[in-house]
Amino acid sequence: MEIKKIRFLEPGNRPYRRSLKNLYVYDKYIRTPSIGLLTLATVVKEQYDDVFMYSESISKIQWKDVLDADVVFIGIFTFAAIRGYVLADEIRRRSDAVVVMGGLHASMNASEACEHCDYVLLGEGEESILELLDVLQSGGAVDQIKGLAFLRDGEVVSTGMRCPPENIDIIPNRDLLWHYQKMAGHNTIWAQVHASRGCPHNCDYCALVRHFGRKVRKRSPQNIVEDIRYSIDFHDKKHFRLAKILWLTDDNFFADRQWAMEVLQAIINSGIRYHFTIQARYEVGYDDEMLALLKKAGFDEIAMGIEFLEDEAFENYHKQSTYRDIERSVENIQRHGLRVRGLFIVGADNHEKGVGDRLADFVIRHNISGVLIQSMYFVPGTPVYETHKDKLIHRDWSKYSGHVVHYPERISPYDLQCEIIHASRKIYSRRRLLQALLHKRGLERLLFVGEYFWQKSVRADLRAELPYLKKVTEQSGLY
Ligand code: B12
Numbered sequence: 342m343e344i345k346k347i348r349f350l351e352p353g354n355r356p357y358r359r360s361l362k363n364l365y366v367y368d369k370y371i372r373t374p375s376i377g378l379l380t381l382a383t384v385v386k387e388q389y390d391d392v393f394m395y396s397e398s399i400s401k402i403q404w405k406d407v408l409d410a411d412v413v414f415i416g417i418f419t420f421a422a423i424r425g426y427v428l429a430d431e432i433r434r435r436s437d438a439v440v441v442m443g444g445l446h447a448s449m450n451a452s453e454a455c456e457h458c459d460y461v462l463l464g465e466g467e468e469s470i471l472e473l474l475d476v477l478q479s480g481g482a483v484d485q486i487k488g489l490a491f492l493r494d495g496e497v498v499s500t501g502m503r504c505p506p507e508n509i510d511i512i513p514n515r516d517l518l519w520h521y522q523k524m525a526g527h528n529t530i531w532a533q534v535h536a537s538r539g540c541p542h543n544c545d546y547c548a549l550v551r552h553f554g555r556k557v558r559k560r561s562p563q564n565i566v567e568d569i570r571y572s573i574d575f576h577d578k579k580h581f582r583l584a585k586i587l588w589l590t591d592d593n594f595f596a597d598r599q600w601a602m603e604v605l606q607a608i609i610n611s612g613i614r615y616h617f618t619i620q621a622r623y624e625v626g627y628d629d630e631m632l633a634l635l636k637k638a639g640f641d642e643i644a645m646g647i648e649f650l651e652d653e654a655f656e657n658y659h660k661q662s663t664y665r666d667i668e669r670s671v672e673n674i675q676r677h678g679l680r681v682r683g684l685f686i687v688g689a690d691n692h693e694k695g696v697g698d699r700l701a702d703f704v705i706r707h708n709i710s711g712v713l714i715q716s717m718y719f720v721p722g723t724p725v726y727e728t729h730k731d732k733l734i735h736r737d738w739s740k741y742s743g744h745v746v747h748y749p750e751r752i753s754p755y756d757l758q759c760e761i762i763h764a765s766r767k768i769y770s771r772r773r774l775l776q777a778l779l780h781k782r783g784l785e786r787l788l789f790v791g792e793y794f795w796q797k798s799v800r801a802d803l804r805a806e807l808p809y810l811k812k813v814t815e816q817s818g819l820y
Pocket residue numbers: 353354355368372373374375376377378380381398414415416417418419420421441442443444445446462463464465466467470533535548549590591592713715720741742743
């Protein structure tokens with residue numbers, strides 16, 4: 342077949358809609374678009390002229406432009422899988438395009454995704470996507486391509502996993518994404534750069550380490566700094582942004598200490614002055630040299646995957662950490678003048694009523710600057726899925742975004758969801774909002790106010806599900 346026109350689509354579990362809330366509530370109908378899919382569009386654009394991307398995080402899809410494409414690529418995380426399937430089905434119904442799916446959820450659930458598209462590409466797509474396009478053009482046999490799955494006579498054929506790309510020095514061309522420039526001024530959309538892939542650890546609930554592998558692959562410090570500069574210019578150009586923050590989105594940026602220090606030093610040497618935030622495990626809190634360098638490079642905050650507050654949970658899910666480790670780490674990070682944001686999981690097998698209250702008290706007592714509280718989620722392919730697949734309430738992936746989706750051991754689904762609501766309300770209370778307005782300054786104050794409204798909308802979503810969770814709790818007869 343002749344391939345001229347290629348389109349990339351990022352589905353949103355709540356597709357973009359114009360709303361005043363877009364100005365201050367992230368994730369209602371607007372959020373940061375996918376940099377992974379944009380990276381693939383950038384790679385393909387080097388070889389094909391007519392390449393463009395739509396993201397339902399920031400715009401509506403221009404259907405007229407998609408339906409006459411020769412190939413459409415759709416990337417899905419778990420929370421957007423259902424919407425991704427709707428889009429894929431629609432394209433197959435209304436056009437002749439070859440539909441290809443990929444991304445974390447499609448890779449880990451290839452047999453499910455195969456039902457909705459012509460091909461699924463497994464793992465990272467930078468190399469396989471070009472190979473597939475070549476084979477489609479030349480009419481060669483697709484099953485030569487490693488890392489491909491598809492249906493043949495109703496049966497799933499998989500050519501197995503392929504080695505992930507080593508060279509990931511690619512700067513995503515943000516102009517390839519429809520309306521990105523127009524929307525980049527919203528405070529709910531963050532400038533972001535992804536600098537490394539893979540993590541040497543092996544936590545039971547983590548899908549990432551299964552998708553990206555345990556070997557850490559890194560971009561060069563020069564390439565990262567160039568991307569940071571471009572990303573900042575792109576977001577600030579033509580816009581007045583209150584939240585001038587760039588997020589280094591790596592899962593474990595500090596896994597290679599030497600490289601992490603080189604990147605930070607390169608940011609310092611570049612003269613870029615900006616606010617940065619980054620995700621980390623607790624160990625970074627013991628590294629005074631790294632913390633000093635982070636501060637010097639413009640980082641104000643570390644988003645720490647704290648996850649649990651009980652040693653029993655750390656042990657059960659093979660997260661090498663203890664409560665005391667976390668406490669010491671948080672205290673030392675704050676001594677260096679950096680804020681700590683907490684990422685938490687509830688719904689572990691040991692969790693009981695009171696887990697939300699305990700979490701909120703920890704956050705308030707330790708002056709944690711903000712939180713993301715998620716109920717445990719279960720992606721096929723993770724150990725936690727294998728051990729809990731009989732305890733799932735449903736497989737409506739659109740709800741796998743922090744809501745309760747399983748029957749926990751020692752607390753009912755209904756009560757657990759109430760615990761999340763309670764923790765959020767306690768942390769983001771009106772009294773604490775007032776305190777933030779009076780005592781916090783600058784970005785810190787702005788972030789707290791933004792999160793106050795975001796958490797309000799999160800709670801409304803969680804509350805809307807309570808009648809359903811009450812019903813399934815009662816019907817289960819387990820509690
Ligand atoms: C940045 C980020 C965000 C941003 C932007 C997300 C986005 N649009 O991409 C924001 C802030 C919006 C966000 C929000 C959330 N996020 Co988030 N986020 C991330 C993070 C940290 C980085 C994403 C990234 O850039 N990855 C790097 C790129 C290179 O990888 P990639 O996107 O997967 O793309 C590569 C491959 O997968 C593949 N690929 C991808 N698509 C396709 C398509 C085709 C056709 C092919 C061939 C290949 C392919 O090739 C790409 C290049 O190699 C990831 C963690 C992670 N490491 O991915 C979590 C992550 C995606 N988030 C997660 C979650 C749970 C959420 C929230 C639900 C959190 C919450 N409770 O609010 C929300 C959901 C928002 C929503 N409703 O849509 C989970 C998803 C788990 C899952 N099973 O899917 C992740 C994996 C984190 C985790 N610890 O598990 N997130």
